Amino acid sequence: MSVKIKKYAGEEIKTEDLKEGRVPVERWKLKARYAWSVGAAMSRFLEEMKNGRIVARKCHKCGRIVVPPRMFCELCFRPTDEWVYVKDTGVINTYSISYLAADASRLKEPIIIAVIELDGASKGIGIFHHLGEMKKEDVKFGMKVKAVWKPPEERTGAITDIKYFKPAEV
Amino acid sequence: MSLEKIGDPREIRHWMGHMECDYSYTYGVVGEKFFKEIKENAKIMGTKCKNCDLIYVPPRLFCERCFERLTEWVEVSKRGKVHTYTVAYIDVDGSKLKKPIIWAMVEIDNVHGGFVHKLGEVEPKDVEIGIPVEAIFKEKKERVGSMLDIKYFKPVK
C-alpha cells in the first residue's frame, strides 16, 4: 500500500555506463527477415504506382472509394467491388515538421510530413507522405498539393515512386 | 472472400523487410554476481530457497514455487549427470553441420537445475543418459562473464 510502502525496487543504471561497457551485458543481433505476400489489393496498387497512377477500391454498398485499396470494406464487412483511379492531387489534412529521422537521430534540415486527402477518393480518405518544394512556414491546413513522381525508369512499384507532394498550382 | 483474385502468377508480389534491432541484455541483480564468480573464479554459484529446500542453478532472485526472495548463495559442484541429450545435425539456417553438435541437459549434483549446454571431447555414440560430466572452463584471461565461459561439459569417470 502506497503510504505504507517505504522502498520501491529497482537499481538504476546510467545510459553512459551501458554504452561504455561498465555494466556487463549480453548482446544479440536478431536476424528476422520476411517476404510478406502483398496480396490482390496491394499488388495492383504498387503496380499502378509504376504507371504514375494511384488506384483505389470502391464499395458499392456504402459508396466509399478508399485508398490504400483493400479487397474488403471494413465498414460494411463485404468485398469491395471495383477499381477506381483517384487523382494524384489532394489537400493537406494535417502536417508536421520533423527534426527527427526514423532512428531518432537529429536531422539538420527538417522534413515536412502530412496526411493528404486525395482528390477522387471519398472525403477524409488520405495517404501519408512527405511534402517538398515548399518552406515550412508556407504549409497550411487545407492547402492543395500534387504528387511529384520519380521518372518512369526509376520507379519500382513502391510508395516511394512518389518523391513527395508539392504545392499545386491553383 | 474477395471478388477479384490474382489469376496470373506473374502478378504475385512479395515485399521484403525485417524486424532487426540490436539488443543489450543486463544480467540482472543475481545474474551479475553469478557471472562474476564464473569469470573471476570459475565457480558455479546457486541460490537457496530454505522454504522449498532447493538450490537453484542458474541462481534466481526468487523461488518460482513459493515466491520467497532468495538471499543465500552457495557454491555448487562443477559436476553433474546427463539428464538428456540430443545430437544436432543442422544449423540455425537449416544447413548441414560439418560436425554434429551434442547438446545435453546437465543436472548439476545436488541442486535443482543445471545447464543446457554442449558436450565435448566425446563422440555421439559414447553418450548416454546418466553419464557423469564436468564443466570445462575457458582460461581465465579468455573469460568474459558469459555462458560461453564454459566451453562444454566433458564426460568424467
Next chain:
Amino acid sequence: MREVAVVGMGCTGFRSITPEVSYKELMFEAATRAYEDAGVDPRQDIDSFICCSEDYWEGFSIFDEFVPDQLGAVLRHLFTVSADGLYGVATAYMLIRTGAFDTIAIEAHSKASDILTFANIVAFALDPIFNRPLGGHPFYVAGLEMNRYLHETKATKEMCAHVVVKNKKNALANPYAGCGANITVDDVLASEPLFYPLTRLDVSPLVDGCVVMVLASDNVARKLTDTPVWIKGVGWNSDTPWLETRDWGRAIYTELAAKMAYKIAGIKNPRKEICLAEIDDRFSYKELQNLEALGFCGRGEAGKLTEEGVTGRDGDLPVNPSGGMLGVGCSLETSGLQKLLEVVLQLRGEAGKRQIPNVETGLAQVWRGIPTASGAVAVLSNNLR
C-alpha cells in the same frame, strides 16, 4: 451457470504457401465463412473479437494494429491474446461466463511462409542470458525432450514413427490438410536425422491458413443454430519457463490444463468419457507424451496403443483424425483452432469421409511450441447433459 457453445466457424484450409493473398485477405476469407456459418453480422452481433498472434510470426511490432478491418471489428471491441487460438477460446469462454457478453469471435492465422528466418526467430524466444548465447538451431530442445521421454517411458522411435504414418494418412481424407501422405514406418525412420532421436518426418511442416470461430452463450446459441457444440470445459497452464528446471520427460502443463478442463466438464475417466481427441503433435513424440498427460492411458502406454491401432480413425480412441499437425501442417498459433475445428466438425457430424460414428464428446489440446512449457485444453460435446 451459463453454457457456452461453438456456433460457427470458417477456415481457409492449410497449404505450405499462400502467395496470392495477403494475411488480411486470408483472414477476410475465414471470417466471411465463419460469420456465414454462424448467421451473424460482425458489425452488430459480435460483442468482442479476440485475435491470437505473436509479433515475430508476423513481422510487425504490435500486430494488434493490423487486424480489425478484415474481421469487421472497426470501432468495436477487439483485443489480442498473445498465445495459441485455443487460449482465445478459453478467454471467450470466460467472457461469456461473466454474463456481460453473449457472442465472441476468435481468430488465429498463420502466414508462416512470410517468414524467411524461422529458426532464428524461435531462437529469439530462448533466454537471452543463459540459453541463446550458445547458438544453434533451437529445435535441439525437442531432441532433448524426445530423448528423455523415450528414456523414461521405454517408448521407441518406431512407436513415434507410427504416429507420423497414422496422421499423414488421416490427412489424406481431410480437404483442409496440406501435408497428407501414404508412407511407412521405415520411411520415417530412414528420413534425415535432425536432432537425434528426431528425424525430418517426425517434425510437422509449417503451413499457412486461418481459422475464425464464433462462440455464443446458450440462449443466443439456440437461436442461431440447431447444432451447437458445447464447450464443457477449458484449461490452460504453464510449467516453468526455465529449460534448466522444467520436467523434460512429462508435459506437466498438459496434465494441469487437463485437470482444470476435466474439473469444469465433470470428467472423471477421460478414456471412457471422451470419444475422440485432437492433440498436439508438432513433433511425433508429443502425441504420445500428451496422450499420457491427458490421462487417456498410463505413462509409457501411448506408444503401444498407437501400434495396436487404438488411436487410428477406426480405433477405440481416435486421435488426430484430421491428420494432426503432422498431416495438416503446423499453423503456429492457429494450431489449437485447427484442432478445435476438427472436433466441432466431428461432433456436428460434418466430417465427411473422416466422420467417426456416434461421437458425443471430443477434446482439443495444444502446446505453445519450442521453447515453452505452456498449453491449453478444451473439452466439447454435442450433448448438453
Next chain:
Amino acid sequence: MFVKKRVAVVGAGLTLFRRNLKQTGRELAYEATKMALDSSGLTLKDIECATLGTAPDAFDGIHMKGENLLDGAGAWRKPYSRVFVGGGTGVFVANSGWWHVASGLFDTCLVVAEEKMSSCFPHPQYAFTTIFDPMVERPLGMNLVWIFALEMHRYMHAHGIKKEQIALVSVKNKRNAMDHPCAQLPAKITVEDVLNSEVMVWPVQRLDISPTSDGAAALVLASEDVAKKITDNPVWIDGVGWCIDSTYWTNRDLYFPKYVECAARMAYKMAGIKNPPKEIDVAEPYDPFDYKELHHMEGLLLCKKGEAPKLTEEGVTQRDGDLPINPSGGLLGVGNPIAAAGLMKVCEIFWQLRGEAGKRQVPSDPRTGVAQAWGDLMQYGSVIVMRS
C-alpha cells in the same frame, strides 16, 4: 448489465520507473508482483491464476516474451496468459484480470505488467519503426513521433488550441510526479520551459513527451467472497471497456479519439455511469504526450470536445481541482514503461480510492475513479472504472 461476480482489487505493487534498470524483465515483474501480494496479505499459494500485459517483444528483445516472464508474474504451474493491445495494454491487462474472476472460474488473480525498453539498444525508437505497414509506410522512414505530431496538430487545428494551453498538462503532471516515489522525470517546470524545449516534430517538443523507461506494476484481484475476508476496504472494478478503430489511420479524422469514447461507453454502461463528469471523482487518462491527456479527457466524455484545454487552464484538473486528472504525475512525470505505465494508473486509482496515496492524495475523498490507456496506431482505447 448482469455480471456474475463482483471483482475487487486488494493489492498493488510498483517498481521504480527509470531509463535503465539493472533487473531483468522477470526480476522486475517479480518485484512488483511480490509487493502487490505482500500488500494484499495473500501469498502465492492463495493465487489461482495470472495474467500478464507487456507491449512489443521488440522492446525486451525476446520472442513470445510473455512466456519468458511467467515465473516473475507468479504463474509457475498456474493458468497464465498474456494480453497485448499496444500502448493500451497496461489498463487492458486489469480488464483481463477482471474477467478471470468475474467468470467465476477463479477467486484470485495476479495482474502483472512489465516493460524493459532499454534492452532495445541504443534506442527503443528502433523497435517502433516496425509498427508501421511495410508497404505504404515503412519505406517513407517512419518515426513514432511523426504520427502523434500529425494527430496533435489536427487536434489543435480543429479547436484552435494553442501550445501554451497544452504545455500546462506537462507542467502539472511533472509537478504532480514530485510526490511519486517511483517517478523518473518529476520536475518543477513552467510553460515557457516547455515552449523553449527542443523541437522534435513540430508541434511536439522535448517536454511534451514522456520518456522511455524500464519498470513493472502489479495488482492482486479477488472475488467478493475472498475480498471481504481479507480487507475492509476493497476497491471494486465496476466497469471495463475496450475498442479498436481501423488500421487505416490516414482514413480517419484524428481530431477526436472515437475508440476511447466507444471503450468508455462500454465501461460506463457496465458501471451504470450516466453522467461521467459528475460521477467520476478522479481520472488517470493516458498521457504519453501532453496533448493526449486533453484528447483522452474528451474521449472519456469528461468534458465536451475541445473543452479540455479550458478546464486545464482553469485549474479544474489539478489535484485539488474539481476533476483531478493524473494526480500520479502520469507518464509525463512518472515515466513510460508502456504496459507498466498503464497499470501504474490503475494502481494510482486504487491508492486514491483507498485514501492511501499520501502526498498525492486528492483531497475530495474520491469514491469513483477511471483509468484509461491508448495504443496501436492511434486506434485503441482501454478503460477501467473503479469504486471504493
